[in-house]
Amino acid sequence: xxxxxxxxxxxxxxxxxxxxxxxxxxxxxxxxxxxxxxxxxxxxxxxxxxxxxxxxxxxxxxxxxxxxxxxxxxxxxxxxxxxxxxxxxxxxxxxxxxxxxxxxxxxxxxxxxxxxxxxxxxxxxxxxxxxxxxxxxxxxxxxxxxxxxxxxxxxxxxxxxxxxxxxxxxxxxxxxxxxxxxxxxxxxxxxxxxxxxxxxxxxx
Numbered sequence: 001x002x003x004x005x006x007x008x009x010x011x012x013x014x015x016x017x018x019x020x021x022x023x024x025x026x027x028x029x030x031x032x033x034x035x036x037x038x039x040x041x042x043x044x045x046x047x048x049x050x051x052x053x054x055x056x057x058x059x060x061x062x063x064x065x066x067x068x069x070x071x072x073x074x075x076x077x078x079x080x081x082x083x084x085x086x087x088x089x090x091x092x093x094x095x096x097x098x099x100x101x102x103x104x105x106x107x108x109x110x111x112x113x114x115x116x117x118x119x120x121x122x123x124x125x126x127x128x129x130x131x132x133x134x135x136x137x138x139x140x141x142x143x144x145x146x147x148x149x150x151x152x153x154x155x156x157x158x159x160x161x162x163x164x165x166x167x168x169x170x171x172x173x174x175x176x177x178x179x180x181x182x183x184x185x186x187x188x189x190x191x192x193x194x195x196x197x198x199x200x201x202x203x204x
Contacts, residue, residue: 013048016045017045020041020044023041024037024038024041061159064158064159064162067158068155071115071118071119072122074119075120075123075126076122076123078123079126079127084123084124084126084127088124088127088128098128098135099132099134099135101196104135104138104142105138105192108139108142108145109146109149111123111143112143112147112154113152113153116152117143117144117146117153118147120143121143124139134199135200137195138195138200142188142191145184146184146188149177149181150180151172151180153180
């Protein structure tokens, strides 16, 4: 495969990416398997007459993908032990059901900033048998915002730190926390008000 000139127009690459996103979103609204759709679109993104496949694959952050895969493997293995499910059942029996706003919010903050927001949600969905629809909206909102609290809260934070380091900017745990903590607290408070106003989840 021939490598295109360095100054080759990139409009087509951008257009292809946008088309792929639109096709993927449409596929998500159909019964078509999502994993197959994602892999298919990803394969199409790697097809190019201007760039060598070796160069394109070299731009992939394989270390980050390995970390992501490892987190899902660990959370899946933990869910298979039955311990997380027992914990959720015990909390519900003690009056600390996750469909209540304070407990779901606390879970989102603690879990997101320990094992990461996405793996935490995946783990909870494996063991939470019948979550109310409103609680799912709240979980999606809380876990996304809670991941901004501390540096380990989200892989997006880690990506940002790595990209900053590549250009000579050092962002440490404290640097992130200075902005992450106040922004997360404020955004969670606003999210709580919105959830209560919309009636998505019970306050107590």
